[in-house]
Amino acid sequence: MGKHILSVLVENHAGVLSRVAGLFSRRGFNIDSLAVGVTENPEISRITIVVDGDDYIVEQVGKQLNKLVDVIKIKQLEKEESVSRELVLIKVEANANTRSEIIQIVEIFRANIVDVSKNTLTIEISGGANKVTALEDMLKQFGIKEIVRTGTIAIERGNNYTKVNNNDEE
């Protein structure tokens, strides 16, 4: 078992996301996260899916996704050959005594404070899963009120890229 990142190019139509999501639920595949956004071509969207499963599951996910007419291309992104990021907003309890300590931690992680109130600080962090988890661990002691995550997005390193008609490399 393990986490696998799939970068899926789909037609930018209504209903495509529900087809993709429905496929996962009815075939019993587990999704860790799913992030959607339009690509450089407005007719095409990219869905980045993090799947939890063994090689058999990942192969099946790919094949079943490919059967959907709206799915144009699927690429599995290898960890070493891609950059992945997630944006996370964390609202943490903070008072006059703890505020400066939290700010120090935030600086170490190169995260940002995006909102402040008498009793809370809201922190924005982007990065790979490990960095986000580490910050979360450090902030737990102060009392985390709420966490909002975008889900992982990823892109290939170097000259490789996933496009509708290309062969992955130029």
Add this chain to the structure above:
Amino acid sequence: MKITGAQAIIKALEYENTDVIFGYPGAAICPFYDALVDSGIKHILTRNEQGAAHAASGYARVTGKTGVCVSTSGPGATNLITGIATAYMDSIPMVAITGQVSSELIGRDVFQEADITGATAPFCKHSYLVKNEKDLPRIIKEAFYIASTGRPGPVVIDIPVDIQTREFEFNYPKNIDIKGYKPTYKGHSLQIKKVAEAVSKAKRPLICAGGGIIRANASKELLDYANKCSIPVTTTLMGLGAIPYHHKLNLGMLGSHGVYAANYAVHNADLLIIMGARVGDRAMGSPSQIENKASIIHIDIDPAEIGKNIKVSIPVVGDVKSILSELIEVSQKGNVEEWNVLINEAKEKNSIKTNYEDKAKFVSPKYALSVLTKLIDEKTVVTTEVGQNQIWTANYLGVRKAGTFITSGGMGTMGYGLPAAVGAKIGALESRVIAIAGDGSFQMSMNELGTIKQNKLGIKIIVFNNHRLGMVREMQKVKYCSRYSGVFLDENPDFIKLFEAYGFTGKTIDSNSQVEEALKEMLSDDKTCLLEIIVDPEESTL
């Protein structure tokens, strides 16, 4: 010239060579039905939308064309669902057109609104909700293309009623370009070479032919290939007819409801060549046992089927007809004489008995079907329902020709056989059509007798009546200590009178000695009639 959306649908259907559609009208599809009046397309009104979908499926299966069914929104559309799912599981080319409430009302839960594209998403090949009338020509062309190419399947087009009335300039597109849909037809030549090599080295090869052979119209190639390399052939339920039942290399149907010789061969083969089959659980209950004993070659047009249920050593993705043609060229027969001797011994031990028990008040359905086999020609189309009647027919009726045996294989839909027979008869008017049912499944679709009467179709209907849901009862007998629950049909109607109410005739027999004469009488004309065959509730499936 500008035409309405409804007229555009008709025109597009004409471009797709659709000459008959099966359907049931309602408010949200009325503009379409209005335009239908001025067209040459024949409309068959079924007695339930589900019957329309099954009839379109039966029509598609005998003609090889894409079946078309039509319904209104809401309950009309939801009634189609079982038919769409049945077609999906058996890979039948079908286009289902549903009316939808007016575009601006979608999502407000108005009268007869149902999200049919959402509801059918898990079991249709693709679906469209039309949002602009100008998209209609492209969408209909794409729908027929998707339904009939690659691995066939049903495509749903949901058309709001206002779209059907809006006018626009109609242009039917010539070309199709769907970025995410490019089926593979030609098999990889290296993989084909590997198959040929494995076959020439195999000592105990076996072909498992599925419904894909029939859909791909590849029976002739299958026979040529099996003959050339002397490879015995077993078929799945959907594959029956891929090889004539009396062919020396045919072993019959495999699996939990199959015959001894076929299962013997599956478990003793050293090379299993699966063609156009998906290794369903009823065909291969324990694929892990099989993959340990044999190398597996899997030829299928749907890459997602390869490796899904069984580990494959040599996968070949593509059209089985063209792959078989290439294989015939490059293959050499292996050293298989010893294997064929073993196979023939197994065939003699086949669980299909030739002696049938004569009982006082019952007919042996197995005997009746073996007599029927002798009395029908190879063009005769036989449909079945689901239950004991289906398995008896699969194992005891000899199917001679691909496309003449029509049954719900994957979904196992009771109520399929009679409406499928309606579609089959309309698709092959010159052929005799026999619908075989049990008393339970017959009652699921017997309203279609009205469709048969209205369209003056001659369909021969055989009902095996054991006053039980026989297959469930048998399962309760074997697995649930004979605690019978919900399987009694003691208050069945008088089926003869029921047929008479529609102006048809019927006859009941209850002994083996009456079988031959009754069947001959039934087959002496082309009129719709019933032969009710009384069967012992204790009669087993196998």
